Amino acid sequence: MAFPANKTMVETTLAKIKFPRIRRFFPFTILAILGPGLIATAAGNDAGGIATYASAGAHFGLSVLWIMTFLTVGFVLIQEMAARLGAATGKGFSDLIRENFSLRMTVFMMSLLLLGNIGLVVSEFAGIAASLELLGITKYISVPVGAVVIWFLIVKGNYPKVEKIFLLMSGFLLSYIFAAILAKPDWNSVAINLIRPSVSPDPEFFLFTVALIGTTIAPFMQVFAQSAVVEKGITMSDFKYTRIDTLIGTLFANLVAIFIIIATASTLFPAGIRIDTAADAATALVPFAGEFARILFALGLLGASLLAAGVVPLTTSFALANAFGWEAGINRSFEEAPIFYAMFTFIIVLSATIVLSPALSLIKLLVGLQVVNGLLLPIQLYFMLKLANNKNLMGKHVNPVWFNSIVIITMIVVTVAVFLFLGSSIVTLFQSYSGIN
Amino acid sequence: MEVYLSELLGRKITNKSKEAIGTLEDLVVRELDKRHPPVSGLLIKRGRKKDLVYIPAHDVDEMNTKQIRLTTDIVDLTPFQRRENEILLVNDMYDKQIVDIDDRRLTRVNDLLLEVEKPVIRLKGVDVSVLGLLHRLHIPSILGILKHNIVDWEDAQFLGGQGQVKFNVQYKNLESLHAVDIARIIFEGPGYKQGSKVLAALKDPIAADIIEELSPKLQKNLIESMKLEDVADVIKHMPPDKAADLFISLGPAYAQKVFPLLNKEDGQKILALLSYPEHTTGAYMTTDYLAVSADLNFEEAIKLIQDTEEMPDFAYYIYVLENKLSNKLVGVLAAHEFLLAQRRSRIESIMKKRPFVAFPHDHIKKTIRRMYRYNISALPVVSKSENKLLGIVTFRDAISVYLPRRWKARIRQVFTNGFSSEQNYG
Numbered sequence: 001m002a003f004p005a006n007k008t009m010v011e012t013t014l015a016k017i018k019f020p021r022i023r024r025f026f027p028f029t030i031l032a033i034l035g036p037g038l039i040a041t042a043a044g045n046d047a048g049g050i051a052t053y054a055s056a057g058a059h060f061g062l063s064v065l066w067i068m069t070f071l072t073v074g075f076v077l078i079q080e081m082a083a084r085l086g087a088a089t090g091k092g093f094s095d096l097i098r099e100n101f102s103l104r105m106t107v108f109m110m111s112l113l114l115l116g117n118i119g120l121v122v123s124e125f126a127g128i129a130a131s132l133e134l135l136g137i138t139k140y141i142s143v144p145v146g147a148v149v150i151w152f153l154i155v156k157g158n159y160p161k162v163e164k165i166f167l168l169m170s171g172f173l174l175s176y177i178f179a180a181i182l183a184k185p186d187w188n189s190v191a192i193n194l195i196r197p198s199v200s201p202d203p204e205f206f207l208f209t210v211a212l213i214g215t216t217i218a219p220f221m222q223v224f225a226q227s228a229v230v231e232k233g234i235t236m237s238d239f240k241y242t243r244i245d246t247l248i249g250t251l252f253a254n255l256v257a258i259f260i261i262i263a264t265a266s267t268l269f270p271a272g273i274r275i276d277t278a279a280d281a282a283t284a285l286v287p288f289a290g291e292f293a294r295i296l297f298a299l300g301l302l303g304a305s306l307l308a309a310g311v312v313p314l315t316t317s318f319a320l321a322n323a324f325g326w327e328a329g330i331n332r333s334f335e336e337a338p339i340f341y342a343m344f345t346f347i348i349v350l351s352a353t354i355v356l357s358p359a360l361s362l363i364k365l366l367v368g369l370q371v372v373n374g375l376l377l378p379i380q381l382y383f384m385l386k387l388a389n390n391k392n393l394m395g396k397h398v399n400p401v402w403f404n405s406i407v408i409i410t411m412i413v414v415t416v417a418v419f420l421f422l423g424s425s426i427v428t429l430f431q432s433y434s435g436i437n
Numbered sequence: 438m439e440v441y442l443s444e445l446l447g448r449k450i451t452n453k454s455k456e457a458i459g460t461l462e463d464l465v466v467r468e469l470d471k472r473h474p475p476v477s478g479l480l481i482k483r484g485r486k487k488d489l490v491y492i493p494a495h496d497v498d499e500m501n502t503k504q505i506r507l508t509t510d511i512v513d514l515t516p517f518q519r520r521e522n523e524i525l526l527v528n529d530m531y532d533k534q535i536v537d538i539d540d541r542r543l544t545r546v547n548d549l550l551l552e553v554e555k556p557v558i559r560l561k562g563v564d565v566s567v568l569g570l571l572h573r574l575h576i577p578s579i580l581g582i583l584k585h586n587i588v589d590w591e592d593a594q595f596l597g598g599q600g601q602v603k604f605n606v607q608y609k610n611l612e613s614l615h616a617v618d619i620a621r622i623i624f625e626g627p628g629y630k631q632g633s634k635v636l637a638a639l640k641d642p643i644a645a646d647i648i649e650e651l652s653p654k655l656q657k658n659l660i661e662s663m664k665l666e667d668v669a670d671v672i673k674h675m676p677p678d679k680a681a682d683l684f685i686s687l688g689p690a691y692a693q694k695v696f697p698l699l700n701k702e703d704g705q706k707i708l709a710l711l712s713y714p715e716h717t718t719g720a721y722m723t724t725d726y727l728a729v730s731a732d733l734n735f736e737e738a739i740k741l742i743q744d745t746e747e748m749p750d751f752a753y754y755i756y757v758l759e760n761k762l763s764n765k766l767v768g769v770l771a772a773h774e775f776l777l778a779q780r781r782s783r784i785e786s787i788m789k790k791r792p793f794v795a796f797p798h799d800h801i802k803k804t805i806r807r808m809y810r811y812n813i814s815a816l817p818v819v820s821k822s823e824n825k826l827l828g829i830v831t832f833r834d835a836i837s838v839y840l841p842r843r844w845k846a847r848i849r850q851v852f853t854n855g856f857s858s859e860q861n862y863g
Contacts, residue, residue: 090632326544
């Protein structure tokens with residue numbers, strides 16, 4: 001019996017075998033592929049994010065909504081580019097930087113990343129403190145306990161499972177959507193403001209634009225999305241699922257952001273109430289949304305902050321370790337990967353300490369670190385664009401021209417906004433000094 | 438004299454009559470697979486916007502951290518053109534990943550250690566320390582608490598880069614590691630893309646071992662990026678049961694494409710294994726075993742085993758068949774019984790008759806109980822009617838029924854890194 005003649009035998013045998021296959025039932029398929037994209041962006045709606053969206057809405061009403069529309073387009077493309085870099089090269093962002101740019105550039109980029117991400121972690125711990133203060137727990141208990149819990153969950157526990165719980169908790173942020181609907185906004189004007197750009201001459205408008213950019217497109221999200229794609233071994237052949245994941249994650253995150261703005265714009269803005277923090281936002285919204293909303297807002301904030309407080313230090317330590325060739329990974333022992341563990345622990349301990357130290361002005365520090373992130377974004381985008389247009393690395397998966405142009409426009413807008421902001425703060429600083437003398 | 442490459446770069450190069458002719462830009466190496474490869478030449482930059490110039494290493498008179506002097510005044514000023522298999526140390530090797538063979542880990546080239554012993558300059562080792570990084574950046578180290586960490590070139594494996602210029606990298610050093618470690622290193626570090634390039638350059642049997650050790654998802658990614666012929670070549674080196682497992686993770690469409698490329702015998706063996714339903718002993722069986730016929734004597738049997746092309750992974754038992762032509766199982770010999778046997782004795786007289794067997798449609802758990810009860814580490818699987826030997830099932834393979842979905846726990850753990858969370862291999 002010659003083998004090739006056995007084609008029917010091959011077919012019948014193959015037909016009998018139970019091959020593992022992806023379930024075709026739509027909702028389950030979606031749930032199964034929702035992963036890195038959603039985590040990266042959900043972690044973005046953290047304490048800093050909520051505070052920014054809520055106070056932007058309270059200060060300027062619905063007129064800032066168009067900024068979010070603009071940012072959503074840029075955000076989706078940037079996240080997709082990050083994931084595609086991972087899928088096409090099979091390498092993390094920092095590996096690509098080290099191998100394709102000079103050592104000096106690598107060190108420069110990694111230092112910015114470390115600094116900016118420490119700032120993010122500080123704001124996450126501030127978020128943990130604020131959310132639990134809403135529930136009546138002092139920050140001197142919540143922050144140290146939070147830090148220890150996160151550390152143990154990542155180092156000793158099953159972090160992936162816990163991550164999903166945090167993700168679900170941050171789902172409580174959806175309650176802002178109900179708050180927005182309860183506030184009975186003028187939906188016509190919402191629709192108009194989403195597409196009609198309007199610029200306010202108010203100097204604070206700049207500050208809010210920069211803050212909105214910085215908190216919506218945080219640089220760590222791209223690094224995380226790319227390394228998660230590499231980690232899962234996703235290749236270009238199954239990249240379409242990752243695209244859907246990225247799209248859903250980014251849209252979900254920005255939808256929540258838009259509803260937070262609508263909620264505060266239609267309640268606090270007409271009443272003339274100004275707020276500065278996420279906790280303020282929650283408290284201020286209670287009269288409009290009901291006492292129960294306070295708990296939902298608090299849990300949502302807690303979930304998003306815990307999620308990011310775990311993901312950001314981990315991503316940062318991975319990125320740095322990969323760039324400099326140190327052993328990394330939570331499946332390694334302390335002896336095998338000492339630098340990785342030291343860095344990871346250091347980021348968490350330092351951030352928790354900063355949040356608790358009474359001597360430092362947290363708000364000023366957070367603003368400063370947010371600026372580092374704002375500066376980091378265009379630089380990181382530059383590197384990403386360079387890499388994503390490198391034919392050697394990406395093959396046929398390089399950026400298309402339209403894609404490049406939109407990302408470059410976003411990059412220019414971000415850069416200009418950041419520099420205007422920096423310029424105006426230097427002027428303010430100068431004025432306040434001359435005012436004193 | 439030992440010197441770091443970073444201390445030489447940018448140094449002034451003077452000719453015999455002490456005229457400065459340029460600065461050092463890079464070093465060229467040709468025989469990277471040597472124990473300590475010699476530097477074949479220097480690349481010199483002669484000022485801004487000028488092409489690089491090549492100077493053979495034997496023209497170098499003196500080379501230290503202060504100066505580089507040549508023995509000659511004659512320098513060939515034709516611009517440097519890169520030829521095949523020339524590796525530029527700065528361009529191709531700095532910042533790239535290498536495998537530290539002793540520690541079985543991936544790391545990066547922070548600096549390179551050279552040995553200058555007139556008239557040859559050799560590549561001695563790779564500096565993977567933080568101090569090496571600071572050296573490159575010309576940042577003085579604080580208080581001298583940091584130490585260099587040099588991996589000797591003998592114990593390092595360069596993985597190649599992604600540059601336009603192709604050069605062949607020999608993976609001799611890498612091949613000395615266990616397949617599990619190679620799999621972890623080449624897919625965890627450089628990513629599956631470069632990993633599959635490395636894999637393609639390894640010898641087929643080693644590549645087969647590595648693929649066997651990968652998680653189903655990685656297997657799938659990897660195989661799909663390989664050429665069909667290469668896949669068939671690698672599968673030829675796999676035991677049929679491993680190949681069958683591989684086909685299950687690849688899916689029916691791909692399996693149909695590869696089957697015609699396999700030879701008839703291998704293909705039928707794999708197909709036979711694939712046709713057993715889940716949870717039967719047959720599905721856990723391998724057809725990779727040692728067998729001799731009963732009518733041989735001890736010496737002939739030894740000769741037969743010695744001539745076996747590829748030894749099976751599990752060879753603790755030697756199965757005895759009635760004769761060369763029939764596959765009828767008549768006895769079994771454990772390795773220790775075989776070792777103690779008289780040289781002239783016939784196999785028939787030393788074998789254990791009526792061995793314990795399992796049938797292909799027995800539930801695998803029943804077979805496990807049987808092995809456990811009689812303290813046997815592998816059972817022959819025979820056809821119920823004719824007692825024909827179909828394959829064997831080892832205890833190790835059998836207990837994988839208790840692992841989630843026959844999931845290769847060992848490797849999966851190696852790959853579960855950081856924040857990976859998906860384990861649903863369907």
